[in-house]
Structure formats: structure tokens, C-alpha cells
Amino acid sequence: xxxxxxxxxxxxxxxxxxxxxxxxxxxxxxxxxxxxxxxxxxxxxxxxxxxxxxxxxxxxxxxxxxxxxxxxxxxxxxxxxxxxxxxxxxxxxxxxxxxxxxxxxxxxxxxxxxxxxxxxxxxxxxxxxxxxxxxxxxxxxxxxxxxxxxxxxxxxxxxxxxxxxxxxxxxxxxxxxxxxxxxxxxxxxxxxxxxxxxxxxxxxxxxxxxxxxxxxxxxxxxxxxxxxxxxxxxxx
Amino acid sequence: xxxxxxxxxxxxxxxxxxxxxxxxxxxxxxxxxxxxxxxxxxxxxxxxxxxxxxxxxxxxxxxxxxxxxxxxxxxxxxxxxxxxxxxxxxxxxxxxxxxxxxxxxxxxxxxxxxxxxxxxxxxxxxxxxxxxxxxxxxxxxxxxxxxxxxxxxxxxxxxxxxxxxxxxxxxxxxxxxxxxxxxxxxxxxxxxxxxxxxxxxxxxxxxxxxxxxxxxxxxxxxxxxxxxxxxxxxxxxxxxxxxxxxxxxxxxxxxxxxxxxxxxxxxxxxxxx
Numbered sequence: 001x002x003x004x005x006x007x008x009x010x011x012x013x014x015x016x017x018x019x020x021x022x023x024x025x026x027x028x029x030x031x032x033x034x035x036x037x038x039x040x041x042x043x044x045x046x047x048x049x050x051x052x053x054x055x056x057x058x059x060x061x062x063x064x065x066x067x068x069x070x071x072x073x074x075x076x077x078x079x080x081x082x083x084x085x086x087x088x089x090x091x092x093x094x095x096x097x098x099x100x101x102x103x104x105x106x107x108x109x110x111x112x113x114x115x116x117x118x119x120x121x122x123x124x125x126x127x128x129x130x131x132x133x134x135x136x137x138x139x140x141x142x143x144x145x146x147x148x149x150x151x152x153x154x155x156x157x158x159x160x161x162x163x164x165x166x167x168x169x170x171x172x173x174x175x176x177x178x179x180x181x182x183x184x185x186x187x188x189x190x191x192x193x194x195x196x197x198x199x200x201x202x203x204x205x206x207x208x209x210x211x212x213x214x215x216x217x218x219x220x221x222x223x224x225x226x227x228x229x230x231x232x233x234x235x236x
Numbered sequence: 237x238x239x240x241x242x243x244x245x246x247x248x249x250x251x252x253x254x255x256x257x258x259x260x261x262x263x264x265x266x267x268x269x270x271x272x273x274x275x276x277x278x279x280x281x282x283x284x285x286x287x288x289x290x291x292x293x294x295x296x297x298x299x300x301x302x303x304x305x306x307x308x309x310x311x312x313x314x315x316x317x318x319x320x321x322x323x324x325x326x327x328x329x330x331x332x333x334x335x336x337x338x339x340x341x342x343x344x345x346x347x348x349x350x351x352x353x354x355x356x357x358x359x360x361x362x363x364x365x366x367x368x369x370x371x372x373x374x375x376x377x378x379x380x381x382x383x384x385x386x387x388x389x390x391x392x393x394x395x396x397x398x399x400x401x402x403x404x405x406x407x408x409x410x411x412x413x414x415x416x417x418x419x420x421x422x423x424x425x426x427x428x429x430x431x432x433x434x435x436x437x438x439x440x441x442x443x444x445x446x447x448x449x450x451x452x453x454x455x456x457x458x459x460x461x462x463x464x465x466x467x468x469x470x471x472x473x474x475x476x477x478x479x480x481x482x483x484x485x486x487x488x489x490x491x492x493x494x495x496x497x498x499x500x501x502x503x504x505x506x507x508x509x
Binding site: 026049050052068069070071072073075078081082084085086087088090091093094095098104105106119128130133146147150151156 | 253273275387388389390391392394395400401402403404405417452453454455
């Protein structure tokens with residue numbers, strides 16, 4: 001079942017073409033990693049999918065029961081957030097905002113849902129702690145729980161492991177993998193880290209303004225671009 | 237002490253200032269938390285200067301001050317928000333530009349119509365005598381609107397403050413809430429600047445939020461404690477102004493500064509233990 005299809009998407013960033021003629025499809029249950037060099041248009045594509053930046057030409061369409069405002073988004077952290085006075089529970093609960101409809105306050109079911117997601121990520125014991133006092137890994141778990149509150153269908157993660165040490169990022173990959181396998185959450189992840197991308201993901205989208213590769217991880221490793229980018233055993 | 241309090245409440249103009257001031261302190265404290273966290277503090281400062289220009293023109297044209305300045309400052313709030321969203325640095329400069337231009341126009345209009353006088357001084361630094369009984373009525377209504385709106389949209393304001401990108405991606409109309417925040421700020425500033433003065437009203441917005449963030453670590457506690465701090469500082473400031481015949485606005489700011497100092501030290505000690 002196709003959940004997201006991008007057809008001939010072209011996007012510009014400050015008058016330069018950041019993304020050119022990009023087409024790919026995401027099936028329900030996919031674990032897709034978007035890789036590419038800096039400035040290859042990864043972040044621009046994410047903003048296009050989320051509707052934060054308009055598309056110059058082409059279409060980005062959602063189907064299969066997913067709509068644009070049902071994407072759980074894990075953004076790159078901003079400076080404002082790192083020093084933000086908010087409890088873990090407040091942050092996670094704010095993911096339920098799109099379930100409130102027109103009510104001004106959260107209902108019982110939304111608070112319960114927030115608690116369920118806190119437990120799911122193993123952070124219920126720190127729910128009253130302040131977000132700014134947490135370690136980087138814990139902060140990412142909180143943001144992941146918030147994203148899950150918004151949706152269980154599709155998660156979009158923008159460089160989730162930036163600034164985390166290898167052990168913590170390994171744990172985070174495990175959690176994301178579990179969500180994908182056990183709760184069949186579709187995962188779209190932008191990553192610098194190609195070695196982890198090919199280890200955990202099932203599909204790869206390699207961007208360099210246009211699409212250099214799109215397909216299964218297995219085929220990516222055997223492709224020219226994949227071999228060059230992953231090092232192919234010998235570093236040039 | 238008790239005698240002084242009774243004395244304080246025996247004056248009509250002080251009772252009026254206390255009613256309006258308490259409400260404005262509450263509004264400013266609540267909005268201040270969002271404005272400081274969103275890095276919008278400068279907008280508050282810019283708006284108060286625009287308010288000065290509007291007040292001077294209203295006075296020169298013999299119009300009711302609030303009825304003129306409310307729409308002008310609201311429009312300015314929309315403009316400033318646009319400017320600061322487009323680009324950070326340009327926005328900052330643009331706010332300074334608009335602020336100083338408004339003050340300049342206000343001063344020229346006043347000096348042409350009646351010469352520089354105590355009115356201008358009062359607008360700059362506030363006056364406890366500023367509130368007439370008809371002003372009080374409108375001020376109370378505006379403040380109550382701000383308070384109700386803030387409580388009603390509390391969770392959405394939190395979401396938009398913490399993470400605009402996420403809120404937008406999950407279907408929240410972020411732009412509308414930013415406009416709402418600017419609008420509420422504009423109303424608060426127009427109502428508050430009569431007592432506090434153009435130069436000092438933005439401190440009412442910034443101080444309580446910064447003070448409570450020294451010690452409090454969650455959004456709810458920051459909001460509640462800054463509301464309490466704001467009202468307490470307002471009362472102490474008015475009391476000091478009455479007891480020592482000091483200007484009201486300046487006294488309130490100095491009390492806020494003292495409380496900030498105390499919270500700062502408490503915060504540092506808390507961090508170390």
C-alpha cells in the first residue's frame with residue numbers, strides 16, 4: 001500500500017535549485033533512509049513532505065490512510081529547545097495537539113495516550129523532570145514519544161542521532177527499528193551515517209540534487225553510487 | 237504599615253491604578269513567558285514605542301487615547317511579526333527603526349500642538365494618575381480578553397512556542413497562533429503603558445518570565461510563578477512609589493530587578509546542590 005508518492009518534485013532554496021526532478025514511493029511499513037552529501041537536498045525534501053516549504057513543481061501526495069498532518073516529525077533540535085523550561089510530560093502531551101480537535105484542553109484519553117507512549121519508550125520514570133536537564137539521548141526519546149502521540153502511521157526523522165555517542169545512538173536505532181517491525185510504523189529518516197542506514201533500513205534514497213539511487217538496501221550496496229558512498233571496503 | 241495601606245486605598249486614582257495594573261501585570265507575565273522563549277522580546281519593546289506615537293497623536297487631535305492607540309498598535313504588531321519572521325537580523329533592525337521613528341513622530345506632533353509638557357513625560361515614564369474612570373472600564377475589558385484567550389489557547393501556545401516545525405507538521409495553524417500572541421501582546425502593552433510608561437512597559441513583560449526561569453523548570457510552573465511574581469512586584473512597586481513619592485513605573489521595574497537578583501542567586505545555589 002503506497003502511503004507517500006513524490007512525482008518529479010523540484011524545489012528551490014533561496015533561488016538555487018536544491019532538489020531536481022525527484023520521484024519515489026513509500027509503502028506502508030517501509031524503513032527508508034535518505035542519504036546524500038551536505039547540500040544534496042535532504043532537508044529540503046523533508047520540508048517539502050511536511051508542507052513547511054512549497055514545492056516548485058511536481059507533486060507530493062499522501063494516500064493509504066495517511067494525510068499530511070498525520071506525520072510524526074522528529075526535527076533537528078534547535079537552540080531554543082535545549083534550554084526550554086518544560087517537563088517531559090508537557091512535551092510528550094503536546095504531540096496530542098492534533099487529537100484535541102476544537103477542545104481547548106486535553107481529555108482523559110489524550111493524557112492516557114501520552115502516558116502509554118512514555119512507557120513505550122521507557123521514560124515514564126522521568127516524566128516530571130525538566131526537558132533541559134536531560135541527556136541528548138533522553139531528549140530524543142522524549143521527542144520520539146511526542147511524535148508517536150501525533151501518529152502511529154508514519155515517522156519522519158531528521159538526523160536523529162546528531163551529537164549522540166555511539167552507544168546511545170545504537171539504542172535509538174533499536175527503538176526505531178522496533179517501532180517499525182512491531183508496530184509497523186513507516187519510517188523515513190534523513191541520515192549522515194550511511195553505515196547505520198544500510199544496517200537498519202530496508203530501503204535507501206540517495207540524493208544529490210536528483211535521485212542517484214532509490215531501492216532496497218541490498219541493491220544499493222551493489223550499485224556504483226552505493227559502493228562509492230559506503231566506502232565499499234576501501235576508502236579512496 | 238497598615239495606616240499606609242489604608243491611606244493607599246483611600247485614593248480613587250490609586251484604586252484605579254491598582255485594578256488595571258494588577259490585570260496588566262498578569263497579562264504581561266503570561267505572555268512574557270512565550271515572548272521570551274520565542275525570542276520575541278524586542279517586539280514588546282517596539283510596540284510600546286509605536287504606542288507612544290499613537291498616544292501623542294491622539295492627544296494632539298483631542299481623541300480618546302485608548303481608542304486610537306489600540307488599532308494602531310495592533311496593526312504594528314502584525315507588521316513587526318512579519319518582519320521578525322522573515323529574517324532574524326533584518327527584523328531586529330527593522331524593529332529599532334519603527335520604534336525610534338514612532339517616538340520621533342510622537343514628540344514632533346506634541347511639540348507642534350502644545351509644546352513639550354508633563355503629558356509627554358508621563359507617556360515616557362508612566363503615571364499613576366493616568367487612568368480616568370472611562371479608561372479603567374476599557375482597560376479591564378481588554379485585560380480580561382487577554383487572560384481568557386491565553387488560558388483558552390494555553391496548550392496550543394505551548395506547542396507553538398516549544399517547536400513551531402513540529403506543530404506545523406502535525407496540522408496546527410502556527411501562523412494564526414503567532415498572530416494571536418502578537419495581538420494579545422499589543423493589547424497588553426497599550427493598556428499597561430499608561431501606568432508604566434513607554435520606556436518601561438517591556439520590563440513588565442520580560443522580567444517576571446526571566447525571573448521565574450532562574451528557578452522553575454517546567455512550563456506550567458514558570459507561567460504560574462511569573463504571574464505571581466509580576467503581581468507581587470507591581471504591588472510592592474506601587475507601595476514604594478506611594479511611600480517615597482517615586483514614579484510608579486520606575487519603582488515597579490526596580491522591585492522586579494531586585495526580585496530577579498534574588499531568584500538568580502537562588503538558581504545558582506540550586507544548581508550547585
